[in-house]
Amino acid sequence: MPDTMPEPNDFICFAVYSTGHAFNRVYKPLLEALDLTYPQYLVMVALWARDDQTVGSLGETLLLESSTLTPLLKRLEKEGFVTRSRDPADERHVRVRLTEKGAALQEKARDYPACVDAATGLAPDALRALRTSILSVRSALLKAAG
Amino acid sequence: MPDTMPEPNDFICFAVYSTGHAFNRVYKPLLEALDLTYPQYLVMVALWARDDQTVGSLGETLLLESSTLTPLLKRLEKEGFVTRSRDPADERHVRVRLTEKGAALQEKARDYPACVDAATGLAPDALRALRTSILSVRSALLKAAG
């Protein structure tokens, strides 16, 4: 029997890829109220969890390169959400810190995660299980990619 | 008790977002052998499953806008993988068709999905269950986004 040709939805990679875009569409109207894009929001989340990080540290957390982060951080700086300054102890490092304005955004964004979680249509338990499963896939992929 | 601040990995959206990047890293060396980027590969997958589609149809399948697809398709055309031509029956539509060269790529890419599936570290059953779960989330998100 001739197996039918696989379609994009048959691929786990496409399921992940397109669901990422779908999350973006849900977040966009929420984040526009804060003048943040989604990747910028992720940087803010990382800084709300731990302030005063280097570009490299943020890149490790978010799995992004400096070539992505540097322009993004400059835009966050221009908006007045963070400051960027060379570490006097080691001028190679750039330390990124929240401004008061940047820290204050956390309040306004407090309900966003619950709001988006609800939009997934999954119960908290199922959502947690799904996240764990995806993170294990990510870990395996990164190991495979070297 | 003061709950600790949520980190990016606690967010399902970030798990999906970053795993998408991880898939890309695994695919990149494979696809470079075919002179394809990952989004270009997805378009080829869609065309291998069903040739002769309009830009709009590809966009529906891949959840991408014409503003993303048009330049991408022009690059695929320049590489000689597809042709683009206005539909004589309705000049608003642009029909995208595989060339022989484009159709031939399917052979070379035959093993890629199994290869990447293996890199996820999940058994076929678990992988299928994960994909189904993610697609249901995507569906719910798109409905929520309106």
Added chain:
DNA sequence: CTCGATTATATCGTATACGATTAGATCGTA
């Protein structure tokens, strides 16, 4: 102490992504 190796960030080129707008073709109705 010095100079090549390493490290951290920034820069550059190319390719997504998307919203808003535009251009051109087709449709629907008076």
Added chain:
DNA sequence: TACGATCTAATCGTATACGATATAATCGAG
């Protein structure tokens, strides 16, 4: 059958993403 509404792609502006390279600072072997 005109002609405004609708539909389909394409265009434009902005913001990711990443590999390759550049630059500046620090490290380390001799």
